Amino acid sequence: MAFGVTSSGWVNQTALEENGWGEIIGCVNPQAWAAVGIGLAIGLSVVGAAWGILLTGASLVGASVKAPRIRSKNLISIIFCEAVAIYGVIMAIILISKYGSGGDPAVNKCSDLTTEMYFAGYGIFWSGITVGLSNLFCGICVGVTGSGCALAHAQQEEMFVKMLIVEIFGSALGLFGVIVGIIMSTDTAFP
Amino acid sequence: MSGEKQKNEGLSEEAKRKAEYFEHMSYYRYNGPAGGLSTWNMENGFLEARVRGFRSGFLTGAEYKQLMQCNTLDELKLALTDTDYGAFVTTVARNSEEKMDLYAKRLFDACQSKFLGEFEYLRMNATGILQTFLDMITYGPMINNFCKLIIAIQKTDEPAEVEKAIRNADPIGAYPHLNSIIAFDKKDDLIVDLFDSLLVDTPVSKYFWQYFLPEMTDEDEKKDEAHALRKFTTEVELDIMMNMLQKYLLEDMYNYSREIGGETWVVMKELLDFEADRRTLNVTYNSFGTPLNEPDRHDYERKMLYPNFGTLYPDGQTILSGYGPKPGISDFATLGNEFKSKNMRFAGLLQDEENFVYGLRQLEAKVYSMGFDSQSHFGCFYSFYKLKLIELRNLKLIFDTISQPRDVEERRSLFKSVTPIFEE
Numbered sequence: 001m002a003f004g005v006t007s008s009g010w011v012n013q014t015a016l017e018e019n020g021w022g023e024i025i026g027c028v029n030p031q032a033w034a035a036v037g038i039g040l041a042i043g044l045s046v047v048g049a050a051w052g053i054l055l056t057g058a059s060l061v062g063a064s065v066k067a068p069r070i071r072s073k074n075l076i077s078i079i080f081c082e083a084v085a086i087y088g089v090i091m092a093i094i095l096i097s098k099y100g101s102g103g104d105p106a107v108n109k110c111s112d113l114t115t116e117m118y119f120a121g122y123g124i125f126w127s128g129i130t131v132g133l134s135n136l137f138c139g140i141c142v143g144v145t146g147s148g149c150a151l152a153h154a155q156q157e158e159m160f161v162k163m164l165i166v167e168i169f170g171s172a173l174g175l176f177g178v179i180v181g182i183i184m185s186t187d188t189a190f191p
Numbered sequence: 192m193s194g195e196k197q198k199n200e201g202l203s204e205e206a207k208r209k210a211e212y213f214e215h216m217s218y219y220r221y222n223g224p225a226g227g228l229s230t231w232n233m234e235n236g237f238l239e240a241r242v243r244g245f246r247s248g249f250l251t252g253a254e255y256k257q258l259m260q261c262n263t264l265d266e267l268k269l270a271l272t273d274t275d276y277g278a279f280v281t282t283v284a285r286n287s288e289e290k291m292d293l294y295a296k297r298l299f300d301a302c303q304s305k306f307l308g309e310f311e312y313l314r315m316n317a318t319g320i321l322q323t324f325l326d327m328i329t330y331g332p333m334i335n336n337f338c339k340l341i342i343a344i345q346k347t348d349e350p351a352e353v354e355k356a357i358r359n360a361d362p363i364g365a366y367p368h369l370n371s372i373i374a375f376d377k378k379d380d381l382i383v384d385l386f387d388s389l390l391v392d393t394p395v396s397k398y399f400w401q402y403f404l405p406e407m408t409d410e411d412e413k414k415d416e417a418h419a420l421r422k423f424t425t426e427v428e429l430d431i432m433m434n435m436l437q438k439y440l441l442e443d444m445y446n447y448s449r450e451i452g453g454e455t456w457v458v459m460k461e462l463l464d465f466e467a468d469r470r471t472l473n474v475t476y477n478s479f480g481t482p483l484n485e486p487d488r489h490d491y492e493r494k495m496l497y498p499n500f501g502t503l504y505p506d507g508q509t510i511l512s513g514y515g516p517k518p519g520i521s522d523f524a525t526l527g528n529e530f531k532s533k534n535m536r537f538a539g540l541l542q543d544e545e546n547f548v549y550g551l552r553q554l555e556a557k558v559y560s561m562g563f564d565s566q567s568h569f570g571c572f573y574s575f576y577k578l579k580l581i582e583l584r585n586l587k588l589i590f591d592t593i594s595q596p597r598d599v600e601e602r603r604s605l606f607k608s609v610t611p612i613f614e615e
Contacts, residue, residue, distance in 0.1 A: 059237075066244025151239075
């Protein structure tokens, strides 16, 4: 018998009346939550990185027409944005390793879900959101700063190193998110 | 934009209609807010970076000093080869027996073509709100072109004058069908005909409408607009019409910047406030000694030429609208004291009457250079245009002064008007 669905194909209505409306969240298979979390970890990180690269890249391409000397140094801004996407990939791979294989035939009712499964599912979901959102805003931050850095560098040579420090602080934000996400998902494991 | 003749004479009717439609759509007015720091770069980041690149191509104070020390046009050409104008100026070679002022004009045209190329690049690559913004910048020269042509037709009836006016038209305000104005002759309802057939299709038609509309007070005349417009032809003073149209354009730009909002509004408000104040003061100052200065025309006609915004609105404008030069009293000093008592702009400049024009130019260069501060706004495009006009004016002065042999005192007094840009 498939989980939550009777042989006639409809949700088992009496089960809902037995356990209450909390089932709407409580009976979702925790592996679904985990999958969504992994998707958000990589998805939101990539949105942040892409947004940052587009902001910096537009200014960099325009400014380097008049001042071609800025081309090589200002690629560092792009690399900082790209690093944000790499954090997301690393985090997603770590979370996938805790994902398990799933499909245990013994689990076919809401009451079969164990605390371990709930812990793993919710842990991986929110860990993914933590990493995804922090990388999203880190990417935008580095993008805006990188665009200003490119324009200032084109006018004055010595501006670049000083503005790079601002970008380094900005990119540390993504790293914070990754650290917290790793700690959150350390002991999670699907049986 | 580059003013070439229309090439679609041999097209079919449908193709002509499509060409007209796309030409009309190219002046479309895009609305809405432009994004802030995190989204503005999507549409306009590249062009803003190009404009900032053009900014580093302005001549510096040291280069102006070097140019002013030259004695002949060839020395000047050599001094310019190190600057950004070098590539454009070296292609102009002097024919033997060519007169100096003609050579100077050709050199200046080469320098101007650099600016025109840059502006055309920006305009052709712009999309969305930036497209409308750059178009609005070109409407000023376009209004000047049309009005000068109307003046040439109305005042003098010779086709040579009209052709000369077309040749000397400002290339930034080029409009594809400008040449078709030759078909109009001087007659009583010239402006009506022009408006109905030519001007109503141009993007500046709304300013002409604003100019004509308030005068249609009679109910019967409103039904027959041509009859109402006909009142203007003999009575209107075309110079005043030109100034009123420029005023309406300035107000339109103010409103448009306010619709864009955000950082653009913060920066453009400062720049346009200065422009409005300067226009107010210039209209008053230039009207001394002309028929516009009669006291019965102060309140209505002269005051109508003041823009409806700016730091001098409304108090400063009430003060200025009462002024005409009185014999024996220097009005500038009294104006300056009144402005100073109310803490208004230009108070310091007005105290020093003989250096007023130079002081105003320095202030203009300083105010417009502030348009390059901050990021993600359209003010840098407007500043670029205005500062480039200042620089071209400087170059024209230098070329004209050096093309004629002059003594040191004369040169020094002429070179006093050269305004360095981006200097402290």
